[in-house]
Amino acid sequence: MKALRSVTGKVAVLDRADVDTDQIIPKQFLKRIERSGYGQFLFHDWVRDPGFFLNDPENRDAPILIAGRNFGCGSSREHAAWALEDFGFRVVIAPSFGDIFRANAINSGLAPVQLPAAEITRVREALVSTNELTVDLEQLRITHPSGLVLEFDFDSHAQETLVNGLDDVARTLQRAGEITAYEATHVARFDARELAL
Numbered sequence: 001m002k003a004l005r006s007v008t009g010k011v012a013v014l015d016r017a018d019v020d021t022d023q024i025i026p027k028q029f030l031k032r033i034e035r036s037g038y039g040q041f042l043f044h045d046w047v048r049d050p051g052f053f054l055n056d057p058e059n060r061d062a063p064i065l066i067a068g069r070n071f072g073c074g075s076s077r078e079h080a081a082w083a084l085e086d087f088g089f090r091v092v093i094a095p096s097f098g099d100i101f102r103a104n105a106i107n108s109g110l111a112p113v114q115l116p117a118a119e120i121t122r123v124r125e126a127l128v129s130t131n132e133l134t135v136d137l138e139q140l141r142i143t144h145p146s147g148l149v150l151e152f153d154f155d156s157h158a159q160e161t162l163v164n165g166l167d168d169v170a171r172t173l174q175r176a177g178e179i180t181a182y183e184a185t186h187v188a189r190f191d192a193r194e195l196a197l
Contacts, residue, residue, distance in 0.1 A: 001109045003165035007090045008134040011127055012059035013066045020074030021101060025083040035108070038079055039086030064133055066120060067094040072101025072112075081108040091135045093142075095120060106158045107167065111137055119150050137163055 029041040046052050053059050065084070071094040072080060081104040084092065091111045105112045113135060115123070123133065126144040134143045137159060142150045160166065166174075 001165045001167045001170070004090060004109055004111055004162040005138050006134060006136045007063050007111075008132065009064060010058065010062040010131050011064045011066055011123075011133050012053055012062040012089075013124065013127075014053055015068060017068035018070045018073055019067060021072055021077045021080035021098070022074055024072065024080040025077065027077075030077060030079050035082045036086055038083035039088065042083045042087045058131070061088060063088060063090045064135060065089045065092045066124065067092055069095040069117070071097050072105070073098035076100040076104070078104040078108065081105040081110050085110045093120065093123070093135070106161055109162065109165065111135065111162055113142070113152055113154070115142075115150065115152055122148060123150070 023046065024043060025038055025041055026044050029038065029044070043052070043054060047054055049055075071092060080101060084105075085108050089110065091113055092105065093113045093115055095117045096114060097105075097112045102112045123142065123144065126146050126148045127133070130145050132145060136143070137154065140152055140154050140159070142148075142152065161171070172179075
């Protein structure tokens with residue numbers, strides 16, 4: 001997983017609440033286990049509407065998405081986070097997130113940043129003059145060229161995961177020495193050679 005310390009770029013706005021994971025990536029595209037290739041199907045059913053935000057060329061390369069409350073609710077499919085990340089989004093800002101989506105996003109290298117609705121309104125007003133934000137996950141700060149600065153809370157474990165690009169395997173390997181030391185002091189409950197038979 002790539003480290004995610006800070007993101008600066010354009011912002012796309014999806015002005016809808018309760019966007020569930022089936023709307024983010026419909027079930028018919030969940031036939032593979034790889035994490036890549038899902039971006040082309042992001043919001044598949046909604047993209048047919050010519051007025052949908054992703055059909056605006058200005059939004060096609062935005063690394064930051066602002067969404068409505070309860071973003072990523074619904075089923076537990078991790079493919080929703082994979083599709084957003086594969087499309088090019090690195091940060092999603094919303095008033096609230098589905099709990100499972102939030103965990104899947106962090107484990108996929110996508111930052112779910114929760115801001116109160118009033119602060120999101122301030123960000124959106126600033127974007128009218130210049131469509132650019134910086135989301136700094138090390139400083140836990142959002143800045144706009146106009147001088148707007150907002151701080152946000154973020155779970156310290158999630159912050160460490162994203163800032164250092166740690167998936168579960170990488171996090172486990174950080175403790176390889178401790179694991180080896182533990183194994184050296186404990187007798188195995190079975191003989192591994194017997195398993196090979």
